[in-house]
Structure formats: structure tokens, C-alpha cells
Amino acid sequence: xxxxxxxxxxxxxxxxxxxxxxxxxxxxxxxxxxxxxxxxxxxxxxxxxxxxxxxxxxxxxxxxxxxxxxxxxxxxxxxxxxxxxxxxxxxxxxxxxxxxxxxxxxxxxxxxxxxxxxxxxxxxxxxxxxxxxxxxxxxxxxxxxxxxxxxxxxxxxxxxxxxxxxxxxxxxxx
Numbered sequence: 331x332x333x334x335x336x337x338x339x340x341x342x343x344x345x346x347x348x349x350x351x352x353x354x355x356x357x358x359x360x361x362x363x364x365x366x367x368x369x370x371x372x373x374x375x376x377x378x379x380x381x382x383x384x385x386x387x388x389x390x391x392x393x394x395x396x397x398x399x400x401x402x403x404x405x406x407x408x409x410x411x412x413x414x415x416x417x418x419x420x421x422x423x424x425x426x427x428x429x430x431x432x433x434x435x436x437x438x439x440x441x442x443x444x445x446x447x448x449x450x451x452x453x454x455x456x457x458x459x460x461x462x463x464x465x466x467x468x469x470x471x472x473x474x475x476x477x478x479x480x481x482x483x484x485x486x487x488x489x490x491x492x493x494x495x496x497x498x499x500x501x502x503x504x
Contacts (some may be wrong), residue, residue, distance in 0.1 A: 342483075347385045350406035352415050354384030356422040358485040367435035367478045369449035371408065371456050373415065374432040374480060376487045376502035377424035383502070384422075385482055386415040390448065391455035408455040416465075430502035431465055432489050433457070434480055436472040449473070469500050 347353050347364040355362065364372050364387045376383035386405055393400035393407040404410040419429070436453035453472045460467055471478060471491055479492040487502040 347387050349387055350389045350403055350411075352384060352386040352405045352411065352418065354382070354415070354418045354422050354424075355484055356380060356382035356424075360484040362482045362484070363480065365479045367480065368437050368439040369435070369452060371433060371435040371452045371472075372478070372480050373412070373456065374434075374482050374489055374502070375415070375419055375424065375429045376432075376482065376489075377419075377428045378430065378487050378503040379425070379428055380423050381484055381487070382419065382422040382424040383429075383482060383484060383487070384415065384419055384424075385480065386411055388412070388452065388456070391451040408452060408459060412456065412459045412463075416463075426465075429465065430487070431460065431467045431469075432480075432500065432502060433460075433467050433470040433472060434478045434491060437474050437476055437478070439475060439477065468502065 342361050344361045345353050362385045364385050371388050373386040388408050388411045389406050391408045393410045400407050400410045404414040436449040438449050476493045481490040489500050491498050
């Protein structure tokens, strides 16, 4: 029957990752979601062998603007959130060399000239960190001027990407 829910979807647990937060899991019944990535960056990591992964929703590029805040909430900043995120992934048995990464966000959502260029700076710092630390981004959807929402199904590694005008899916298993 078209549109009927599957047994797995009935029992799936959804964890919503807010701004400046992250979650990791190796629970196959889990769906991780983060909403309305504007200038923020969403980093999705998935290890297809052990079905472990997570989402980081970072807000700002550099913690130097508030070291106190970075200590309390490292996921707020790219430079503190990314190392924190990858350490947490090892705790759910994800292996660095098997990780598949998807990066989204970094939009310019302010009308007119944005003197702070937060989205652009978030992309730059995130991609620079990943490259310098040997991580390969298998898919990305960055820049532009639209908000993005991401869902990661832990059982399959399927990422659903939603924008105001489009919905799409991609697999982090291939």
C-alpha cells in the first residue's frame, strides 16, 4: 500500500540536533535530524560498516570570540566542534578511515550585503579543518541563499536534504 508506514519507521526514534549542538549514535532505530541550516554548517558523518554516525550543527567559525562559551558548548564553533564531534564518533565505534561525510549549509541568508560573511567563513573553516585532518567529504551542499534541513537514517546511511523548494536523498554507504 503506497504511503503506508514501514514497521521500522513506526519504531524509529528521532533525535533533533539544535543549533550549536551535536549527536552521535550507533542505534539502527535512530534518525538524527537538524533543521534550518542557514549560515550554520551541518556536518554529517557515517560509518557504513558499523552503522554509526552523527550530525554536528555548528554556528560560528572560530571560538576566539568567546573561549568561555567554547568550553561550555564546543559544538557552537567549527574549530572546537569538529574535533569534539570526531572524538565522539570514535565512542560509538565509527572508524575514521571508513567515515563518509556530507556537509551542508553556509548560506548567505541575510538580504543585501553581509559584512560578516558568516556562512562563507563557516564553509571555509570547516572544509579547511576536514582537509587538513585527512577527512574526505563525499557530498556537499553549501553556499547559496536557502535554508537546509537534514535527516540521517542510522540503519541505512540515507541522508534526506530538504530546502524550501526541493527534497532529495543521498546514500553515505556508496
